[in-house]
Amino acid sequence: MILCFDIGGTAIKTAEAFAPDDIRPKGRVPTPTDDYPAFAATLRAAIRDASQHPERVAISIAGVIDPDTGRATVANIPCLTGRPLVADLTADLGLPVDLANDADCFALAEAAVGAGRGHEVVFGIILGTGVGGGVVVRGQLINQSGGFAGEWGHGPVAQRIIGETVLPAFPCGCGQVGCLDAVCSARGMERLHAHLHGAEMDSLTIVSGWEEGEPQAARTIALWVELLAGPLAVVENMLGAGIMAVGGGLSNSRALVAALDGAVRARILRRFDRPLIVPAECGIEPGLIGAAILGLSRRTARAA
Incomplete structure (x- = not known):
């Protein structure tokens, strides 16, 4: 199972992904925007409360990762800006982390199960x-x-x-x-x-x-x-x-x-x-769908 997050400045949405056509939303909680330890603790709580321990975490986020430095720019979540976010979250969550911009996740969702x-x-x-x-x-x-x-x-x-x-x-x-x-x-x-x-x-x-x-x-x-x-x-x-x-x-x-x-x-x-x-055809939760597709594809690639 891949635990998926769609993270915005207001809320963190969560879903469990077992397959591209089996993605189960699990609810939403407020986003801690100015406190990184609280942000990481929120994700750890979702991992702890999951129906089973996830193999990895996949995240859609309203921000950009610099491909040269790995550092994030997330305008509406200031505590994440400047961090090597994938590396930090991998260490803090104890799981492999796949992360992409929300527009990229939207495009992935449409390519995999939508109009594309x-x-x-x-x-x-x-x-x-x-x-x-x-x-x-x-x-x-x-x-x-x-x-x-x-x-x-x-x-x-x-x-x-x-x-x-x-x-x-x-x-x-x-x-x-x-x-x-x-x-x-x-x-x-x-x-x-x-x-x-x-x-x-x-x-x-x-x-x-x-x-x-x-x-x-x-x-x-x-x-x-x-x-x-x-x-x-x-x-x-x-x-x-x-x-x-x-x-x-x-x-x-x-x-x-x-x-x-x-x-x-x-x-x-x-x-x-x-x-x-x-x-677009993925009108409901494209960020979660795209994150799921990202995580599932990375899992398959690493298993091959």
Whole structure:
């Protein structure tokens, strides 16, 4: 059995994984964000309370591991930042630890049991609180030892002139300006709408307004799609993904995903007679599913 954790800044979710199709959620507890000993003790308690002693631990976390140093950056769990996290947890838990970024785990889940089944290359897209992603090739993460592959939302690539519309280079939380994350995440969409129309409106209202034909929302969404389509087309031309599965809050609008799919397919070299960008199928606990797939695959690889 693999004990799986999906760790965010608010809660730690737990599941026991016996096989890819046998993953059993076990509940959630608050995340100790500022106290590493308390954080490690929380994971040890889950190990102690498991139905049987696990072979290893697999973790999905909202952070990044530097592939050169092994040190973590986890913005919403400060006690983990700067630590060689896999090494520390392996020592503190007394078990082998497999760990991946939450977007990577989402991509793994989609590749293994979601919309990416049967495709050699799967790109998992996050469109929600942030713009991010993960890359899976032949069932394996590109980010085998941590890293930044798939983080297409960061970098100063957002268009600033679209037709007669001139946009500012919006500042991004990563420290750069002009990132897609700053203008195409849920908050970014709201920022874009406020800039265009001088009106504060949440992203769900903007999307529903667009679906109902409201003119201001329609203009916002048209620019939002245009901002994303070019960079996503470049990503597709580079990766050759057979499918791009979208998760995150904005993916709940199938019409929005379909509009983005049409815009991207019109810009890529390969011609598809089917959708390329589709809603994710692992709607419930993709972090736990991805962590389970990661742990089970690493166990199999080590046994071979």
